[in-house]
Amino acid sequence: MTEPTAEIIEREAQLTREEHGMRMDQAAAVLFSEFSRERLKQWIGEGALTLDGKTVKPKVKVLVGQWLRLKATLQAEGEWVAQDIPLDVVYEDDSVLVINKPAGLVVHPAAGNPDGTLLNALLHHYPAQENIPRAGIVHRLDKETTGLMVVARTLEAHHSLINQLKDKSVTREYDAVVVGVMTAGGTVDAPLGRHPKDRKRQAVVSNGKPAVTHFRVVERFSGHTHIRCQLETGRTHQIRVHMSHEGWPLVGDPVYGGRLRFPPGASETLRDALKDFGRQALHARRLRFEHPVTGEEVMCHAPLPDDMAQLLDCLREE
Incomplete structure (x- = not known):
């Protein structure tokens, strides 16, 4: 494994009338929109993002004609260990x-699984991922669920993918085998949150977060x-809880x-x-998102x- 080289980010932009009077951090979020607001505030505080060459506070008001200049060195996001765990890479470029x-x-x-994870594998095969939050992981699959996950390779891609997940423009389709014979598909629109009696489980609860799952036979x-x-939406255990709640575990x-x-x-x-089927029969089969740089659709199966x-072959034989 090679050691990662520190990545230096450099940007500059002149403030226009549209940004005149904004706070420094607000203007930076407009002009350097490929980065998260949290990261920009961090760089302002560190003096890596300056106003006319001077370090200022995030709340300082900016004026038309002034310059924002960014020169920052990406730092490792955590003290994780790189481990040689095989990865099945379906798609790869410089961004994702x-x-x-x-x-x-x-x-x-996490607790109970300090290593041996996808994150540890990413750090071995792609050492520069240590400079990206959570090594570029923007969404999760349960331990025993198989299938597709997108990983960001740059801060810009990380910010873009997080926003796409928030605005629900990422398409995620799953295969599942459930108990019971369905007559037709449908939609489950039921809020999810912690189970009131078992904190390790999720449940349909009135005060939970909105969760919507569409399904077809x-x-x-x-x-x-x-x-x-x-x-x-992408709530924890969403498909598992929704289908069980509807009587189709x-x-x-x-x-x-x-x-x-x-x-x-x-x-x-x-x-x-x-x-003998020792896990939930759930597989993330299709993933579609907008490429963070080109804007083109990326579709993976x-x-x-x-x-x-x-299991399906065995069910057919019956």
Whole structure:
């Protein structure tokens, strides 16, 4: 692994009548919109972002004709360890990566998972990611959920992708296998928050954050349904909680799936397949977003992982 080289960012812009009278940090957010407001305020405080060559406070009012000049060295965002963990890279350029995450890989270090995560893998394969918040990770998948994730490789791309997620312009589509035979697709519009009695779980609660999941039927079986879900929001465990709440828990879900159920007359082969499926049957199959630099649409697909494909084959045979 090579050591990352420090990246130096340099920008300058002259203030116009449109920015006249704004606060320094507000004007910087307009003229250097590729960076987050928090990062710009940090640079103003450090003296890396100046007004006519002088260090000023973020609230100072700016005047037409003055110059904002930025010269900042990106600093490592955390004390994480780089680890040689294989990555399945679906798309890559200088601004973004799209990763096909396997089951069992935690996305970010946390209590109980201090290393061995996607973040640690990114730092090994792309050392400069240490200069990006959370090594460029802008959204998550549960440990046992497979599929596509987009990762920012620059601060500009990070800011753009965060905003796209906020304004719901990123399209995320999932494959799932649920217990029960659906007659049709639909939409679940139900707020999600912490479970009132189990803080490790999420639940549909009246005071939760808005959450919307669209779903449609792909294939029906004797006691299960293969569905596709599209997210409008990205709440923790959203698909798992929404589908369970509607009476269609995901196959193998250890938290929201309830007791193991078999369709009437299920063969031993199917019974074994359902018993042995050791994770929620959920896969992020399609990801679409606007490229942070070119503005062009980026569309990526990831085929079903082997375990879900084999489960569907077994259900078809019944």
